[in-house]
Amino acid sequence: MTVSDQTQACDIAVIGGGAAGVLVAIGVLRGATRALRVVIVEPQLPLGRGVAYATRHSAHLLNVPAGRMSGFPDRPDDFLDYLLAQDAFPGVEREVLARAFVARHHYAAYLRQRLQQAVDASPALLDVRAARVQALERHAAGIVLQLDAGPALLAGSVALCTGNALRPLPARGASAVPPGKRIEAWDYDAVQDVAASADVAIVGSGLSMADSVASLAACGHRGQVHVLSRHALLPLPHAQGPAADYDPEPLLAMGLRQRVRALRLHAAEAAQRGIPWQNVMERIRPLGQALWQSLSLDDQRRFLRHVVRYWDVHRHRIAVPVHAQLLELQRQGRLHLHRGRLETAIAEGACVRLGALDRRRQPFQIDAHCVINATGVEMRAQAMRNPLLQQMLGSGTARPGPHGIGIDSAPDGSLLDADGVAEPRVQVLGSLRIGRLWESLAIPELRVQAAQAAARLLPPQG
CATH class of the missing domain: 3.50.50.60 (FAD/NAD(P)-binding domain)
Incomplete structure (x- = not known):
């Protein structure tokens, strides 16, 4: 060049x-x-x-309230000002809109x-x-x-x-599953085109999965939804309540295990005072990068192996209505969580058969009309x-x-x-x-x- x-x-x-x-x-x-x-x-x-x-x-929906979504550090209310200037939500007061997930x-x-x-x-x-x-x-x-x-x-x-x-679907045979039966979660239109009566398998249980379920529900989907992931943990919701007031700075001097224990202790103490654990996590939000950089390389590796999924569901939370929708679909018996490691994906006739191993390394299968790859960011x-x-x-x-x-x-x-x-x-x-x-x-x-x-x-x- x-x-x-x-x-x-x-x-x-x-x-x-x-x-x-x-x-x-x-x-x-x-x-x-x-x-x-x-x-x-x-x-x-x-x-x-x-x-x-x-x-x-x-x-x-945004996973953060509108009042905290400004694009500019020196203009903290800029996105909120934009919504009000556009009259995007007529009749909604500024204070209410600031707390809304738009x-x-x-x-x-x-x-x-x-x-x-x-x-x-x-x-x-x-x-x-x-x-x-x-x-x-x-x-x-x-x-x-x-x-x-x-x-x-x-x-x-x-x-x-x-x-x-997007991470590729982590399964042997996935590339041979034809389009329409293998859908990327970020292909929002393709997700919405899934037949209302189809049984769907979603690989991954994070934010992309929540988007896919919301899309299916909005289109009147009536089939079964099977969610497969290694930990089978759904995203957790935001919460209202008093702010946590503990000092997070001592966490920076701790190793990974000490930090996990300290955060659990802070969450338990906050709960006794009527403060949700979510606000305990919010307290460390400004220190996110410093917390990572102050870990040793060994502790960073331990985090990536053992802690990252638990961190994700507690740190990267979803809007309360989206979480409520997931729970309601579970209550209705239409959303099923499966804990396991995906091994194979094979198109068989009108269906896709997923082969997986559970935590005891015992094989099991999920049959669906299509599979959605919601494995998240590569x-x-x-x-x-x-x-x-x-x-x-x-x-x-x-x-x-x-x-x-x-x-x-x-x-x-x-x-x-x-x-x-x-x-x-x-x-x-x-x-x-x-x-x-x-x-x-x-x-x-x-x-x-x-x-x-x-x-x-x-x-x-x-």
């Missing part, structure tokens, strides 16, 4: 047009004081959707409006390229991005916001099936993050190459930083990363 006469120049390139990429672009546009050229490269338009906010279905499609629209406002007010120019970045190479003149459509880009600096990738960069990341890792421009999770980055977000040398012209955001930060997926983290990245990407503007 070389710099040629056909290469187009820009000051800043943003790879990915989901929430993180749009927030970076907004920060750059707001911070620009001259006519910079900013390019967002995103194959799936419109912008602002990504995986989380691509759904158009009103049954898919449909996720509102957030995508919010990001696009704020981006357009930033474009209108900025001396910088924004160009959106409907393409996929295939390769990234460093040059003295800048960062060259090879696209799958159109000329290459020569950027002064780059924000790497590739977003989330964390291993080598397994993300992303040509750009494969090229960067293969060329040594990047290296895997700790434990093989994501790609590695410096504390300021700069890309680290295979030798551990920082490339400040490339800022890494979001799920790619999980190995270093752990908490790096949700809007509270993304908005801070985006604001910091925008400030670092802007060229000197004297």
Whole structure:
């Protein structure tokens, strides 16, 4: 890959047009004081959707109340202000709306409006390229991005916001199950197209499973739903109640086992005072990254082997109505939880037969008309099936993050190459930083990363 006469120049390139990429672009546009050229490269338009906010279905709710979903650290009520200005919920008072879990499609629209406002007010120019970045190479003149459509880009600096990738269905034979019988949970329209009378198997019991069940219920689904996962733990709900007031700072000096014991003790003490355990978890929310980084590598590995699923259901909670829907379907005998490890997926006639092993390694089967892959976010960069990341890792421009999770980055977000040398012209955001930060997926983290990245990407503007 070389710099040629056909290469187009820009000051800043943003790879990915989901929430993180749009927030970076907004920060750059707001911070620009001259006519910079900013390019967002995103194959799936419109912008602002990504995986989380691509759904158009009103049954898919944000997992955080509207009052805490601002895209900007310095404007904590911005999303709430947007909803009120749009009159999205006529007659609902501000205080009530702040506590509400609203449909996720509102957030995508919010990001696009704020981006357009930033474009209108900025001396910088924004160009959106409907393409996929295939390769990234460093040059003295800048960062060259090879696209799958159109000329290459020569950027002064780059924000790497590739977003989330879905884990493949972890079963032998899965690739041979035909479309329509094998559905990705993030293909929201395909989930809604499932026949109302069909029996459905969902692999994975986390947030993507909850989305799939909500979609099926909204379409009048009447069949049986079988949920298979290794722990068979449903997502837990948010709760109202008094705030927990213990000091979380001592947790930072503890090992993993001590922390687990301490949190259980805090939860028990809070319960005696009428404080829900959810608010105990909220107390450590600002320390999420520090808690991960202060663990030894051995304790991080223990966490990934033994604790992560329990952390997920307590930390990544769902809206109360969604949780109530899951419990009601269980009560009706229509939603069944199966604990086991998926081994095989085989299409047989009109059905799909899943073979699994229970905790005693005894085999069992689940027969359904289709299987939905809701296994969640792929964390291993080598397994993300992303040509750009494969090229960067293969060329040594990047290296895997700790434990093989994501790609590695410096504390300021700069890309680290295979030798551990920082490339400040490339800022890494979001799920790619999980190995270093752990908490790096949700809007509270993304908005801070985006604001910091925008400030670092802007060229000197004297």
